[in-house]
Amino acid sequence: MASAPLSAVSPSRSEVLSLFRSLLRSARQFCDYNIKEYTKRRAIDAFRQNQSLSDPASVASLYSEGKTQLDVAKRQSIVYSLYAPNIKSVMEIKQ
Numbered sequence: 579m580a581s582a583p584l585s586a587v588s589p590s591r592s593e594v595l596s597l598f599r600s601l602l603r604s605a606r607q608f609c610d611y612n613i614k615e616y617t618k619r620r621a622i623d624a625f626r627q628n629q630s631l632s633d634p635a636s637v638a639s640l641y642s643e644g645k646t647q648l649d650v651a652k653r654q655s656i657v658y659s660l661y662a663p664n665i666k667s668v669m670e671i672k673q
Contacts, residue, residue, distance in 0.1 A: 588634035589641045597644050598625050604648060607655035609662035611669045617651055 589597075598621065605617035624644070631637055 588637045594637075594641060597641065597648065600648055601644065601651065604651040604655060607652070607659075609659055611667040613654075613658060621647075 601621040602618060605614055605621065608614040608617060628640055631640070
């Protein structure tokens with residue numbers, strides 16, 4: 579019984595959308611406005627660029643890469659929070 583390799587199994591639409599929402603949530607965890615917006619913009623741009631992708635192997639590969647990027651974003655938000663300055667960015671100050 580040979581099973582299909584994990585990379586060839588294409589994730590479902592709901593799994594991809596869940597990854598997208600998780601990336602956006604992880605972006606909100608950053609204290610710094612610029613890093614927060616950069617992470618959010620990068621996730622949105624990557625998903626828009628690949629929204630018409632239909633090849634299961636490519637989708638699985640990009641999904642795996644997205645999971646890796648999510649782990650990186652989570653780790654980096656923790657590191658950034660440890661060394662965050664006590665002042666807010668001009669963009670974060672509400673008038």
